[in-house]
Amino acid sequence: MSYERKNIAAMTGYTPGEQPDDGKVVKLNTNENPYPPSESVLKVLHGIGGEVLRRYPPPTAHKFRKVAAEVHKLQADNVIATNAGDELLRLAITTFVDPREPIGTAEPSYSLYPVLADVNDSPTVRVPLNDDWSVPDDFAKRMNDAGVKLTFIVNPHAPSGVLRPVAQLAKLAEQLDGVLLVDEAYVDFVDPELDHDATRLIADFDNVLILRTLSKGYSMAGLRFGYGLGHKTLIEPMLTKTKDSYNTDAIAQRLAIAALQHSNEAARTWQAVREERTRMAAALAELGLTCPPSQSNFLLATADNADELYESLKQRRIFVRYFDQDRLRDKLRITIGTPDQNNALLEALKELL
């Protein structure tokens, strides 16, 4: 017999991007940083001894939280360490949204949000973005009217890469009745000249929760480490009640501390990605594939027969991402790779187009 809850039996799980085992592919489909993690992080990894493994890890990752607080000019009680950003998304729902109460997102957006809502037996309120991927003026009103307790905004936006200014987020935070989770998975790739810093919202709004992750900017998708920043009244229940007792492991905590303390090493990769992003956007445009202005490590390229192009690239062992959903069927999401990877993609596109 089946023992599943009805909503679990009825739902569909999240589909991760393809991870071909074969190393001989050009993998531009899951927004990984194309450069390796910093040497300082690897040095810490290779110095870890058995005693670190043998004992329980610090349950709240207090040393990491202190380091992150310093980096962001906050206090440790504004920080929670999580098993990658995904855990923060889940914890926010568990902590702030009763079963059957709705969560909100923009459409399109990260496809995990509605899956996590389904697990909570919550409906997802989806407000379509404007044609230029900006958030419509009545966004907050529509969330409030629907009784939404938690709204997810990914910024820079995925899959378009478009950045919303902090002032717009502040307006949203002010207008929303519930919690606003700003998913900054890709924020490290924003041009420094823009001086974008959403963490300054935390001083003014007790309903803003900011997600950060080491998966992209710090080249550690394999490590699963992220963190949340927010008012201490948002952080405290997740930290002391709803997270698993020892949610982040001892190795990850040490590597995360090293990563933040040596962020200048990772920052060199962000600059390299930005330079390639500029070059690729121009090169794709020359091929007739236009992209909105991206502040992320990917581009969303509009193309005739995008689905066929996706398949043809795949046959050439070049993986990009295709989403079979409204407004995305004529588009490919292309992760910025190394110059060699990017050139391989451009060469293939020249032949295919």
Added chain:
Amino acid sequence: MSYERKNIAAMTGYTPGEQPDDGKVVKLNTNENPYPPSESVLKVLHGIGGEVLRRYPPPTAHKFRKVAAEVHKLQADNVIATNAGDELLRLAITTFVDPREPIGTAEPSYSLYPVLADVNDSPTVRVPLNDDWSVPDDFAKRMNDAGVKLTFIVNPHAPSGVLRPVAQLAKLAEQLDGVLLVDEAYVDFVDPELDHDATRLIADFDNVLILRTLSKGYSMAGLRFGYGLGHKTLIEPMLTKTKDSYNTDAIAQRLAIAALQHSNEAARTWQAVREERTRMAAALAELGLTCPPSQSNFLLATADNADELYESLKQRRIFVRYFDQDRLRDKLRITIGTPDQNNALLEALKELL
């Protein structure tokens, strides 16, 4: 204002055992294995390169699941890898228990179970164990009458260390209307002569879920790696729907594979712990502290003024565990340490008693 759900605001979180930072303590309070993890595991750890960190990990840990399936003579679809055993406990509730439906446990038991139930807004049905820590005959009936969807049994039992035979578990599985989760966190320390193997229940019962962890037996509490074994209809919804997309990281998956493939190295520590367990039970009895027969890596010692004894030991930098709750107020839970640690405890007790 507060954005917490009402049940979260009302609940109390789990209290982990003390983890003194000072290395100069005798730490017998959180049931860690006193011996280091195997050399084979550390060798794998130190050989991990940046590419493993840079890319997303295998989302379902398929290689680990295959290895675990071979070890337990099951199929990969009977196995889910989790972020330590705690994640499996949470996933079981999320997957099989609707909010406000009850979960069941024996009393006393692992204090995390009711906390996880609270997060789910579920009441906890607690059936007291018999005086000898065995499960009462009407246990299943009482769970069924209360509408319990998921029952947690820790075996060997914590905090007593007493083992229930597989035949008793089979009877429970047969009688229970819901899922029976057998938490085998300590099973590696069971005497091999007893030929205890609860995994054989999986062939006969589609409602049995078995929890295993590398935290204790494999000396890797710091790594947070566990797994669940059960009928594929129990495993599948957790694997494809309710777990976080990439719940176990790439390092942990590799170390877990190495640990199971070289379990003979860990098994030597289990034997050492068993020998010390026998010696300590006798030595404590000589001091007037009696313990039920333990098949775990800890002993539950009855003592006059157990709370004062706990404090006096702590002043001497010897940490054991004291639970201020019914049936445990006159007891100390003592992890089996190395011979030196155990001797330090015995010396201190001789002076204090």
